[in-house]
Amino acid sequence: MKSDPNKLLRYTPFERANHWLVAITFILLALSGLVFFHPAFYPLNQLFGGGVWTRILHPFLGLVMALSFGVMFFSYRKLNLMTPTDRAWLSHVREMVDGDDRNMPEAGKFNGGQKLLFWLLVACMVLLILSGIVIWRAYFAFLFPAAVIRFASVVHAVAATVINALIIFHIYAAIWTRESIDAMLYGQVRRAWAKQHHPAWFREMTGGGK
Numbered sequence: 543m544k545s546d547p548n549k550l551l552r553y554t555p556f557e558r559a560n561h562w563l564v565a566i567t568f569i570l571l572a573l574s575g576l577v578f579f580h581p582a583f584y585p586l587n588q589l590f591g592g593g594v595w596t597r598i599l600h601p602f603l604g605l606v607m608a609l610s611f612g613v614m615f616f617s618y619r620k621l622n623l624m625t626p627t628d629r630a631w632l633s634h635v636r637e638m639v640d641g642d643d644r645n646m647p648e649a650g651k652f653n654g655g656q657k658l659l660f661w662l663l664v665a666c667m668v669l670l671i672l673s674g675i676v677i678w679r680a681y682f683a684f685l686f687p688a689a690v691i692r693f694a695s696v697v698h699a700v701a702a703t704v705i706n707a708l709i710i711f712h713i714y715a716a717i718w719t720r721e722s723i724d725a726m727l728y729g730q731v732r733r734a735w736a737k738q739h740h741p742a743w744f745r746e747m748t749g750g751g752k
């Protein structure tokens with residue numbers, strides 16, 4: 543593909559494919575998880591071939607998401623280390639939401655909000671994976687006492703509720719920050735977008751904004 547001089551590469555094709563694999567498995571996990579969560583959501587089992595298939599597929603989908611999120615974790619962990627600038631960014635975020643971004647400290651590739659979200663997602667993922675293994679009846683649950691399985695079920699439900707709220711927020715923020723969807727769909731963003739939303743990253747990518 544010919545590179546457009548007005549655009550900057552934000553995500554490689556591999557990063558994008560992996561992100562969408564995480565996103566698709568996440569949605570399938572949320573839908574199949576709701577089936578076990580409350581009888582009102584039980585009809586959703588039809589999407590997965592019935593109750594038994596939903597039970598079988600949910601943990602395997604979880605494995606796919608855990609592995610692809612693991613790839614994301616190792617790719618982005620260094621970029622998401624919090625700096626004093628990110629903390630200052632977070633303390634000004636209200637002004638930005640109210641439409642005034644003049645006092646926003648300069649964000650790098652990811653801003654303070656994206657970094658905070660990243661670490662909250664990591665925490666939820668770790669809890670979901672560990673508790674998910676304990677409650678995976680077919681292969682692991684028999685290794686644990688009943689009280690541990692009960693506790694792990696609660697941890698799993700709470701972490702799932704929190705991560706659903708985080709992802710709803712993530713999608714809202716991706717739509718609210720116009721054109722950021724382009725980054726994940728096409729890999730490239732306009733230089734003006736980068737300069738406005740991630741000025742420190744823009745300078746890094748352009749050698750000082752020339």
Ligand code: HEM
Binds near residue numbers: 561564
């Ligand atoms: C349909 C659902 C989703 C949509 C529409 C979506 C959209 C996006 C977009 C547009 C970006 C680029 C933001 C930027 O470059 O500034 C992004 C980045 C990212 N997404 Fe998603 N995403 C979805 C689901 C998920 C899920 C399920 C996870 C993890 C559990 C996730 C984790 C991330 C991470 C870690 C990044 C990089 C930094 C960040 O923006 O936080 N996304 N997503």
